[in-house]
Structures are given as structure tokens and as C-alpha cells.
Amino acid sequence: MSGQRIAVVGLGNMGGRIARRITEQGHAVLGHDLDPSRAAATGATHAPSLGEAAAGSDVVLLSLPDSPAVEAVVLGEGGLLEQCRPGQIVVDLSTASPESTVRLGAALAERGIVLLDAGVSGGAAAAESGTLTVMVGGPRDALDQLDWLFGLFAAKVFPMGAVGSGHTTKLLNNFLNAVSLAATSEVMVAGRKAGLDPAALLDVINAGSGVNFATLKRFPHIIQGDYLEGGLTGALMMKDVLLYVNRLRELGVPSLNAAGPLASFGLANSTGYANRISNRVVDAIGDLSGGVRVHDRTDDETERRP
Incomplete structure (x- = not known):
């Protein structure tokens, strides 16, 4: 129509x-x-x-x-x-x-x-x-x-x-997105601090069992210093994870894996990244790891802003 x-x-x-x-x-x-x-x-x-x-x-x-x-x-x-x-x-x-x-x-x-x-x-x-x-x-x-x-x-x-099933599906999908982004951010910071080349590490992950949306779609840009600004903020990502936890509580399912993204985005949101794109969680983890960045750009666009 x-x-x-x-x-x-x-x-x-x-x-x-x-x-x-x-x-x-x-x-x-x-x-x-x-x-x-x-x-x-x-x-x-x-x-x-x-x-x-x-x-x-x-x-x-x-x-x-x-x-x-x-x-x-x-x-x-x-x-x-x-x-x-x-x-x-x-x-x-x-x-x-x-x-x-x-x-x-x-x-x-x-x-x-x-x-x-x-x-x-x-x-x-x-x-x-x-x-x-x-x-x-x-x-x-x-x-x-x-x-x-x-x-x-x-x-x-x-x-x-039925009504409600679309939003339930979205929360389940978004939770996996949050987990993959938070976990990949931690891994990429650890790899950088261990002296690994970020591009080489990403190639290995994408050819192996660790491949996920963040490694395929986000980090190829992030390791070039492009955070893909304009997308979902850290504050909204945290909101989505909390909605997921609440939904699982309603369903009687334990949310055993929520602690990771809650900690990661909680850190990001409390250290100046709440209103930046959620991809900046990698910088929040990097800050806590001695100022590590997973790219080599130094211009102002890549610096942390409160």
C-alpha cells in the first residue's frame, strides 16, 4: 500500500x-x-x-x-x-x-x-x-x-x-554485539601492548574461530584511527545491555555473561566516553592499560574528549 x-x-x-x-x-x-x-x-x-x-x-x-x-x-x-x-x-x-x-x-x-x-x-x-x-x-x-x-x-x-517479540530479538542481538565489541577491544589492547601488529592480529582473528562482527566491520577501521563516529554511543550501549539483563530476569534465565560488557562500557562511560560512539570503549580500556592506542594516528580526532 x-x-x-x-x-x-x-x-x-x-x-x-x-x-x-x-x-x-x-x-x-x-x-x-x-x-x-x-x-x-x-x-x-x-x-x-x-x-x-x-x-x-x-x-x-x-x-x-x-x-x-x-x-x-x-x-x-x-x-x-x-x-x-x-x-x-x-x-x-x-x-x-x-x-x-x-x-x-x-x-x-x-x-x-x-x-x-x-x-x-x-x-x-x-x-x-x-x-x-x-x-x-x-x-x-x-x-x-x-x-x-x-x-x-x-x-x-x-x-x-507477537507484539514484543521484535524488541526481545533486538535485545538478544544487541547483547551479542556488546559482548563482541567489549571483548575484541580488550584483546586488541592486549595485543598492542604485547608488541603485536594490530593489522596482523586482526587478520589472524578473522581467519580463525574468534571472528565476529567487531573484528570484521569495526576494527579494520579503528586500527586506522577511524572510530566510525556517529553511531550508537557508549551510554546507549549500556542501556541496551541493562535492558537485556532485565529481559532475562523476566524470562528466568541467568545473565551469566553480562558482567564483561557492563564493566567495559561502565568504565568507558565513567571516563569521558559516554556520549562518544561505543567503539571508543577500546580507548577506555587502553587508557587503563597505560595509554595504549590500537592505531598510530595522533591527530586531535582520535584523542579522548570528555
């Missing part, structure tokens, strides 16, 4: 890129954000209120930092629960608590509004190139209606089950 009108609420790191992907392919978007100037940068028309975003759209995409922000947008005064019409579809692209998502889905369903929880993976680069992976919870018929829309910014879309 490519004639559906689209609104995007939250035009930050991911939402802004997704909105731009949609507008660049010829589709009008209403954009609502706490910073009104962001809409123009994405090619969207600014919607001053949630009510105007809802009234001018058939599908509302949410891209917000956490569950409290999503709850405020949906349940707050003048929020989507009040403003959306029966039959309208709300798609939550945020990384959020599945328990909160299920509650919001039930509240919206009572008014005939459909919620799809659609976790996205791939980061800012994939959002810009339209190659995100999306994992979706909610009614399959609603998902099928939006095939055309997801196709504008995603390469793969996986239906995962």
Missing part, C-alpha cells in the same frame, strides 16, 4: 536517516522532533505536534532513545493514544523494553490502533544505505501492508511473532 502517508517521530541518529531514505525515494514524510530544525535536514515537513503528525499520516514511525520516551509519546497528554485513528499503524523502531512494548500494544489495540515493534540492526551506515535488518513483532497482516515501506530502508525484514 505505497499510498500510505508516513510520519516519523524522533529525527535523531537513526530516525533522521530513515526519514531521509524515505523522502529521497520520492515519498512525503511528516517529521516531529523536539528540535524542529531536524525535519528540514531530512527532507520531511515539520509537524509541530504529535496530533498533527498523527492526523496527517496513516503510519507513524517512532525512533526514540528509550522506553520512557516511547511511553511519553504514546500515553502522554496529546500523545498517539489520543491522536491516532482506528486502523492506523504505529511502528516502534526504538530499542525498548519488551514488557513496556506489550503494555503499549494492548493500550493501542483497545482503540483499534496497531503496534508493530520493529527493532533495527546495522547502525547509522546501514540506515543511510538502506540495508538495515529489521525484526518485527505484531500482526502479520499489518507487517505485510508495510513491505513497501520497510523496503525503502531495510535489506532484510524478519517477522518474529
